[in-house]
Amino acid sequence: MILFTEEEIRKHIRLNADTIQVVEEAFINLATKRVEMPPIMRIDIPLYNGEVDVKSAYVEGLDYFAIKVSSGFFNNHKLGLPSGNGLMMLFNSKTGQPEAMLLDNGYLTDIRTAAAGAVAAKHLAREDARTAGVIGTGSQARYQIEALTHVRDLERVFVYGRKEENILKYINDIEARLGVKVEAVSREEAVRRSDIVVTTTPATCPVIRADWLTSGIHVTAMGSDAETKQELEAEVLERADVLVCDVKEQSRRLGEIHHARSQAEMLARAVELGELTAGRIKGRKNAEQITVCDLTGTGVQDTAIALYAYTLLKEKKAGAAV
Amino acid sequence: MILFTEEEIRKHIRLNADTIQVVEEAFINLATKRVEMPPIMRIDIPLYNGEVDVKSAYVEGLDYFAIKVSSGFFNNHKLGLPSGNGLMMLFNSKTGQPEAMLLDNGYLTDIRTAAAGAVAAKHLAREDARTAGVIGTGSQARYQIEALTHVRDLERVFVYGRKEENILKYINDIEARLGVKVEAVSREEAVRRSDIVVTTTPATCPVIRADWLTSGIHVTAMGSDAETKQELEAEVLERADVLVCDVKEQSRRLGEIHHARSQAEMLARAVELGELTAGRIKGRKNAEQITVCDLTGTGVQDTAIALYAYTLLKEKKAGAAV
Numbered sequence: 001m002i003l004f005t006e007e008e009i010r011k012h013i014r015l016n017a018d019t020i021q022v023v024e025e026a027f028i029n030l031a032t033k034r035v036e037m038p039p040i041m042r043i044d045i046p047l048y049n050g051e052v053d054v055k056s057a058y059v060e061g062l063d064y065f066a067i068k069v070s071s072g073f074f075n076n077h078k079l080g081l082p083s084g085n086g087l088m089m090l091f092n093s094k095t096g097q098p099e100a101m102l103l104d105n106g107y108l109t110d111i112r113t114a115a116a117g118a119v120a121a122k123h124l125a126r127e128d129a130r131t132a133g134v135i136g137t138g139s140q141a142r143y144q145i146e147a148l149t150h151v152r153d154l155e156r157v158f159v160y161g162r163k164e165e166n167i168l169k170y171i172n173d174i175e176a177r178l179g180v181k182v183e184a185v186s187r188e189e190a191v192r193r194s195d196i197v198v199t200t201t202p203a204t205c206p207v208i209r210a211d212w213l214t215s216g217i218h219v220t221a222m223g224s225d226a227e228t229k230q231e232l233e234a235e236v237l238e239r240a241d242v243l244v245c246d247v248k249e250q251s252r253r254l255g256e257i258h259h260a261r262s263q264a265e266m267l268a269r270a271v272e273l274g275e276l277t278a279g280r281i282k283g284r285k286n287a288e289q290i291t292v293c294d295l296t297g298t299g300v301q302d303t304a305i306a307l308y309a310y311t312l313l314k315e316k317k318a319g320a321a322v
Numbered sequence: 323m324i325l326f327t328e329e330e331i332r333k334h335i336r337l338n339a340d341t342i343q344v345v346e347e348a349f350i351n352l353a354t355k356r357v358e359m360p361p362i363m364r365i366d367i368p369l370y371n372g373e374v375d376v377k378s379a380y381v382e383g384l385d386y387f388a389i390k391v392s393s394g395f396f397n398n399h400k401l402g403l404p405s406g407n408g409l410m411m412l413f414n415s416k417t418g419q420p421e422a423m424l425l426d427n428g429y430l431t432d433i434r435t436a437a438a439g440a441v442a443a444k445h446l447a448r449e450d451a452r453t454a455g456v457i458g459t460g461s462q463a464r465y466q467i468e469a470l471t472h473v474r475d476l477e478r479v480f481v482y483g484r485k486e487e488n489i490l491k492y493i494n495d496i497e498a499r500l501g502v503k504v505e506a507v508s509r510e511e512a513v514r515r516s517d518i519v520v521t522t523t524p525a526t527c528p529v530i531r532a533d534w535l536t537s538g539i540h541v542t543a544m545g546s547d548a549e550t551k552q553e554l555e556a557e558v559l560e561r562a563d564v565l566v567c568d569v570k571e572q573s574r575r576l577g578e579i580h581h582a583r584s585q586a587e588m589l590a591r592a593v594e595l596g597e598l599t600a601g602r603i604k605g606r607k608n609a610e611q612i613t614v615c616d617l618t619g620t621g622v623q624d625t626a627i628a629l630y631a632y633t634l635l636k637e638k639k640a641g642a643a644v
Binding site: 044091 | 323358361363364365367370372374376380382389391393397401403409411413415416417418419420423425
């Protein structure tokens with residue numbers, strides 16, 4: 001088995017057009033190929049405010065499948081440690097033998113999660129979207145905005161956070177990194193002034209209200225990955241002209257749709273992101289529609305990014321050895 | 323993260339009184355402590371006759387929890403590879419950080435599985451049991467019999483297998499290793515002549531019939547770990563005076579009990595092995611009872627054996643470094 005460290009992975013794998021395409025292809029696979037994607041395994045450790053997810057997917061025809069362990073332990077900051085951790089393993093699809101271990105500490109999850117946000121915006125946001133609002137100031141608040149710059153020409157970002165120091169740091173980071181103007185605003189302004197809004201919080205009470213939505217807006221909610229989490233008021237889903245999720249089966253349990261007043265109705269209306277990426281269904285049909293995408297995170301994304309990373313890192317290693 | 327190879331693990335971790343006690347304590351924990359044990363994650367790859375299980379359990383109070391990946395790819399023999407593979411990972415219960423990786427290729431699973439058989443026999447077989455029958459000639463057919471020698475004074479083993487060469491090899495191996503006489507017999511004889519019978523097959527049709535059962539026999543079925551597998555005729559469960567399983571929740575889906583003519587009735591009658599090990603319920607009450615134990619394999623066993631192995635191997639490594 002080959003091991004790769006976070007440092008090696010960060011050096012060679014970036015959030016860019018390639019990784020966004022890798023994730024787009026993962027959703028195409030999900031819609032068009034035989035995919036074995038078991039329900040997420042979840043281990044909760046409430047004593048330490050910790051939660052662990054295990055995800056996996058086998059896509060028929062791929063040489064390897066990934067099993068990913070990712071965790072959030074929300075008391076870690078008291079110990080001076082990051083809350084998120086994780087690793088990805090690749091196994092040979094023909095023999096079951098372990099092939100590679102990517103000790104990425106959650107970095108590849110960040111990339112594939114942000115890439116899914118870009119894929120959603122690519123198919124759902126207005127072509128002329130120039131402004132993005134982001135709720136939250138953490139790492140996904142950064143990655144999601146960066147990912148959007150690969151699919152739309154952003155000119156201005158509106159950010160809402162709870163802590164001033166985090167907001168200031170966010171503004172400095174994003175302005176320096178992406179060269180776009182960032183402005184601190186209220187949640188309502190972040191929605192009213194933006195063409196695209198991304199929620200990136202672990203909120204258990206909605207952070208976005210339906211009466212803030214404007215004509216033509218696109219909303220991606222990516223923070224909710226547990227039963228108790230909710231970022232969008234249930235009415236936001238009802239107001240959506242186009243409602244998209246990553247996997248319906250998961251949305252029954254996680255994310256925004258299962259908080260809907262009528263879950264059955266919302267699930268019936270929702271289409272999966274793979275249907276859009278595979279070209280079976282058109283996402284946005286006109287400039288006035290309100291579009292909403294609820295992302296809960298899927299094993300096909302993990303298998304796709306792990307396989308991509310492994311292939312590239314193996315090449316780099318072979319190249320370095322020559 | 324510290325890695326341990328199969329070689330290191332095999333050198334120091336053995337099937338013995340210690341590892342049997344570790345697994346017995348795991349079942350005590352399951353019965354008496356707060357345990358978070360999610361349903362098994364399963365990935366099937368029928369194209370290559372492969373199946374992958376992911377198991378985990380967090381036991382409140384333990385410093386680490388394990389996540390185990392184990393696989394069986396049943397075309398591997400054509401490639402000259404063993405069908406079974408696997409590894410165990412230990413994570414810090416307080417922070418979620420990966421602590422150790424045990425690259426055991428399924429060895430620790432073999433140990434903890436056989437140890438559970440010994441624990442079952444300890445509480446369910448007659449004290450004066452001297453003969454054991456085993457159906458199957460693979461690695462668990464070996465480990466299960468070896469495990470039994472730690473809890474009962476076996477004098478004779480009866481083995482049934484389908485291939486003569488495997489039977490002969492089994493007889494040679496076990497006689498040399500354990501110093502007990504081993505005799506090749508039919509399935510019926512293996513049951514009729516034994517005080518303890520263990521089934522260790524991936525059978526999808528029952529290999530043991532109820533009308534072969536004798537007064538005072540104990541039967542452990544450990545081979546069935548998938549919906550489609552079944553080793554005991556449904557009537558065997560009905561004939562049992564004492565019916566035990568490792569985890570009822572799993573037995574609804576896997577193992578023998580879910581093949582019962584009335585699953586609800588059998589589940590109501592069954593007691594969990596942990597109830598016996600914790601001393602809450604007496605297993606066998608007299609020398610005439612027929613006892614049956616259905617083992618499907620649990621995450622608490624994996625966490626227990628991984629934690630034991632890690633602790634011991636770390637000590638050995640520290641000792642070697644001094």
